[in-house]
Amino acid sequence: MTNTKKKILLLSTGGTIASVASEEGLVPGQSGAELLHTLGGQPYEITAKDILSLDSSNIQPEEWAYIAEQIYQLRRGYDGIVVSHGTDTMAYTASMLTFMLQGIDLPVVLTGSQVPMQAILSDAPDNLRVAFAAAATCKPGIYIAFNRQIMRGCRCVKIRTTGFDAFKSINMDPVAQVTSDGIDIKHSANEYVPSEHAICTLNTKVNPHVAMVKLFPGFDPAMLKAMVDAGCKGIVVEAYGLGGMNYMRRNMVKAVGEIIKQGIPVIACSQCLYERTDLTKYEVGRAALLEGAISGRDMTSESAVTKLMWALGQEMDLEEIRAFFNKDIAGEVTIARP
């Protein structure tokens, strides 16, 4: 008899899901095999591999590159991959994997939990079960599975510190959900993102010399210039509302213009979680646009900053980065106006 079970690879990286109590507080301590043991039997053939054991607060560009390499090198022979990961920076990792692994040819599903797997009433078993089901049935792509929803990774934001409903898919419905009878997953049409890459490519070059600044009334634009003087090669500004920036008294618009004239890209995103940036509507947005600010449109800040790091890693110049931000690489941005 042939074995028809789907083959899934579990890559464990740490996070609360794998954490155990220590005198210093919760620390990752459980292996992927231990997570699987607690979870119990699954209708898949699952292989576990521990690649990191970190709280995700410690996951940085070096770890993104390593995770991407592991996915790229180990993916052959599997129907899908689940990456167990801390929740704190999961949305950043998912976004960056989207850019590092363009044209990914199997589903890669990140998941984690708010309560360790070891705790009796943890959310970990449910999240893992849904992640495995997603890895077995979703179209190729990078996803986050959490609290019964499967979301495009590059659209996700962590919105809760402790609640089980920790992730929201921003400006795009979840690509799939667990059905109310709990038997299946209901997939939606926006699960599939056509890729320019016919084959999966691994490109882990990033430039982490970027800054992300949340604007607030009273912010001194000289700070922005100080960042550039300190070696910053690109800035994401979380501006107000549709992307507006102040020019009165403290002239943020002028500072942005001066930085762009030095060839340094400035991406204008919104502090608002939902809906898009539109620099054309108000004078305070148009002024920034005239100075050369690049609109982040409906991207999350997590996606914008990782896209910028990746673009700078490819040594794109200002105009190439502008063109790159006008393109949808893997479902992270809506280019056409509704």
Ligand SMILES: NC(=O)C[C@H](N)C(=O)O
């Ligand atoms: N819920 C979690 O996983 C939080 C943890 N500090 C982490 O991100 O690794």
